[in-house]
Amino acid sequence: MTTxxxxxxxxxxxxxxxxxxxxxxxxxxVRRRAVALGxxxxxxxxxxxxxxxxxMRELAERMSCEPSNATFVIDKxxxxxxxxxxxxxxxxxxxxxxxxxxxxxxxxxxxxxxxRDSPLAVLTPEQQRALQGLLEKTxxxx
Amino acid sequence: MTTxxxxxxxxxxxxxxxxxxxxxxxxxxVRRRAVALGxxxxxxxxxxxxxxxxxMRELAERMSCEPSNATFVIDKxxxxxxxxxxxxxxxxxxxxxxxxxxxxxxxxxxxxxxxRDSPLAVLTPEQQRALQGLLEKTxxxx
DNA sequence: TTAGAAATATTCTAGCTATAATTATTATGG
DNA sequence: CCATAATAATTATAGCTAGAATATTTCTAA
Numbered sequence: 323m324t325t326x327x328x329x330x331x332x333x334x335x336x337x338x339x340x341x342x343x344x345x346x347x348x349x350x351x352v353r354r355r356a357v358a359l360g361x362x363x364x365x366x367x368x369x370x371x372x373x374x375x376x377x378m379r380e381l382a383e384r385m386s387c388e389p390s391n392a393t394f395v396i397d398k399x400x401x402x403x404x405x406x407x408x409x410x411x412x413x414x415x416x417x418x419x420x421x422x423x424x425x426x427x428x429x430x431x432x433x434x435x436x437x438r439d440s441p442l443a444v445l446t447p448e449q450q451r452a453l454q455g456l457l458e459k460t461x462x463x464x
Numbered sequence: 465m466t467t468x469x470x471x472x473x474x475x476x477x478x479x480x481x482x483x484x485x486x487x488x489x490x491x492x493x494v495r496r497r498a499v500a501l502g503x504x505x506x507x508x509x510x511x512x513x514x515x516x517x518x519x520m521r522e523l524a525e526r527m528s529c530e531p532s533n534a535t536f537v538i539d540k541x542x543x544x545x546x547x548x549x550x551x552x553x554x555x556x557x558x559x560x561x562x563x564x565x566x567x568x569x570x571x572x573x574x575x576x577x578x579x580r581d582s583p584l585a586v587l588t589p590e591q592q593r594a595l596q597g598l599l600e601k602t603x604x605x606x
Numbered sequence: 607t608t609a610g611a612a613a614t615a616t617t618c619t620a621g622c623t624a625t626a627a628t629t630a631t632t633a634t635g636g
Numbered sequence: 637c638c639a640t641a642a643t644a645a646t647t648a649t650a651g652c653t654a655g656a657a658t659a660t661t662t663c664t665a666a
Contacts, residue, residue, distance in 0.1 A: 330589060331579045335512060337592055338490050338584070339526060340599040345487035346528040347603065348480050353654085363654095364622060370477060378645060384481065386488040391623055393646055415631045415644040437473045441602055442480070447472060450479060453598045456591055457482040460583055461489065495624085505624095506652060520615060530654055535616055537652085557614040557661045 347441040355435040359428060368395045369404070369429050370436065377416045404428060489583040497577040501570060510537045511546070511571045512578065519558045546570060 356366035371384040382392040399405040404425030410416035491505055498508035513526040524534040541547040546567030552558035
């Protein structure tokens with residue numbers, strides 16, 4: 323059972339729209355929860371991805387954005403006293419991002435809020451694993 | 465085989481990152497192809513979604529953005545003579561967006577470019593259908 | 607019918623984002 | 637060792653985006 327090239331192309335375009343749609347839903351979800359904590363969506367996303375000390379570039383990778391954008395967002399979080407830019411232990415070019423006590427506490431509250439009514443909650447754990455597997459294929463580095 | 469709530473929450477956050485990552489890959493792909501045609505990524509996305517005459521709101525829905533943003537993007541496309549805002553046949557509040565001959569031709573060229581090296585091409589048609597099914601569940605309107 | 611609610615599009619504003627250029631530092635090849 | 641390339645972060649800029657407020661038109665219920 324083969325698929326005609328044109329139908330295949332149309333299906334791929336629809337898939338692009340679906341991926342974009344879900345990404346927007348997630349961003350909206352983050353935004354709504356973020357405002358309750360005095361954060362913007364971008365700030366909350368950065369906080370969510372701060373699973374531990376990391377460099378600016380690593381954070382940008384995790385946020386799927388350019389490093390210049392990470393600079394912008396971390397500037398805001400640093401002004402709020404949630405994150406600190408420290409010297410990197412081994413590379414003087416890099417910065418070592420670490421959460422302050424307040425930042426860490428706020429992150430916990432954020433994560434707790436984000437688990438409520440997540441757009442992904444409509445999927446069973448099994449379906450989520452299936453989705454994860456498919457997405458990892460597309461995001462894999464060659 | 466049950467999943468502990470904490471592990472489940474972590475998996476969901478990673479899934480958010482993956483969805484965001486793929487959405488960015490697609491946007492990057494569109495951006496690269498768009499500049500070859502003198503378009504920005506947003507303009508190309510609007511063109512891609514213009515499958516036929518539609519209102520501003522319908523376009524915004526398809527682009528997963530706010531109507532105010534659609535106004536911004538259509539302004540640009542209209543200035544380039546690719547789209548026209550006509551009177552809606554039945555609703556005087558709404559605009560009827562239609563592609564001009566040039567807009568339609570450019571759209572064809574764009575779609576042709578977009579099918580090359582799509583980030584989704586690493587998935588088989590079967591996997592793409594599976595992905596589509598999962599995404600549709602999450603984007604379904606209640 | 608008519609007053610009020612809802613929908614469509616736009617404007618304005620604040621904030622997000624990518625790109626290119628710049629500085630400082632590290633890594634690499636001759 | 638030194639010159640060159642590569643990497644990390646930042647700055648400046650242009651363009652994208654959401655949200656609130658507004659004007660117009662349509663829908664709805666009393």
